Amino acid sequence: MIEGFTALYIFMLAGFTGYEIISRVPVILHTPLMSGSNFVHGIVLVGAMVALGHAETDMEVLVGFIGVLLGAGNAVGGYVVTERMLEMFKSSKEAG
């Protein structure tokens, strides 16, 4: 377990990191970046897998199952649409 102040430090540093990464992003990338960050929180999938893996009762298994299903949708869907959008960004040179 990650406890007390260690957890707070991680929280703070990660918070600043996110802020810094985005602060210099050009407007042209706002939509793909929103989609990309949406993909990144798809990591919730691994948490859902652990929750389902520890589920005991039928109800817990059902809810865990829904969690993994939704988490997988977030991760896979987020990746596919972000990749599709970014694939199209080309400069004059690349476009030929």
Place this chain on the structure above:
Amino acid sequence: MGLLINISYFLAAALFILGLKRMSSPVTARGGIVWAGAGMVVATLVTFMTPGLHNFGWMILALAIGGGLAWYTGKKVAMTDMPQMIAIYNGMGGGAAAAIAAVELMGGEFYSRTFQVLAVIGAMIGSIAFSGSMIAFAKLQGLMKRSLVFNGQQLFNLLVFAGLLIFGFLIMGAEHPSSFSILVFFGLALLFGVMMTLPIGGADMPVVISLYNALTGLAVAFEGFVLGNAAMIIAGTVVGSAGTLLTQLMAKAMNRPISNVLFSGFGSGGGAGAEQQDAGGVMKEIDATDAAVMMAYADKVIIVPGYGMAVAQAQHKVWEFAQLLESRGVTVKFAIHPVAGRMPGHMNVLLAEAGVPYDKIYDLEEINNEFPQADVALVIGANDVVNPVARTNPDSPIYGMPILDVDKAQNVIVVKRGKGKGFSGVENALFFLDNTRMLYGDGQDVAGKLIAEAKQL
């Protein structure tokens, strides 16, 4: 085994941050998503090795169904529908975070009370993001035409929220929370997400989707604490803060403070746009032949596309026309307002789809002082974002919104379907200026005619 898992999660967290960093520049963006994707694959695979897990059959089935459906829909969705698709995938993440909390709460064994409190907060945020995103999807998809507004709505929402807090505290405090209170808690949280999103108009939806994106990140981080999963904490928090900043940037670009978006009903019809004034003067028409000649013999043309162009699927033809002009030695630039399209950057995606290189696309600050030197500004399907009233008339509901100074160009050609008003319902003074000419017609037809005319010159 524990070491391998920890190293993998560490690697995944690093890849997410590097990936997001690369995604914030157009040159490296394509690689960025691949890096983050690699992190996700590593983290997912290694999770199967977590000691003490069972239900692997269900796990793989859920992965296959959820992943398969998302893969299929993600590959098929049209670029114009991207905002609502992002909303739905985001909502799924929020739902997953809520589901984790629900399983943990039903199991009832927490490492400490702090974790139980975090689980409940994460569950609340995740549920709201889930149901709210689904409503946002339904609205943008056109499944819900009208915004629901009724008397005492704010009071009703307040009551729902109060009830949500009460049951939240009940669950936080209980050693083994009852199934009943857990059920009511999640029901109220989902209801609150719906009620919060229902009155918000379509124009404000991007800000809301972005906000729910940030909220989901936060919920994921909280559930990460509960599960002791550092990759979830870091990824969730990074998205939480990045998403909050992105929400602020969008709200600023639209000149709509976030509190206004959430607690008023502008863009949903009534209210602000109510008193209409006629801008006065007459609109002067031009036909495609004259417009093509005017642009073909210009030195510099700035094209201002709006969502109307994307709806008409005219972006390919517009780019073809721009290339024709360039072959004649005309300098062509594309000017994009931050809120062109359905969300900031959406228009860039649509132009990129048509093959327009990103170095020909300029945003508001880069291009605004170039309009006076432009011979022609060609406005296609944009309206409110080029309305000079936003600069001049303090009484206008869009006053203060940053606009593209199209009116300062030598000549303005506005391609428009009919004589209607913009999304905000405000009359556009640009159309009545002396240097403005209206070119009526469907965006795609008009662009086709312009191409044909330009080829004959």
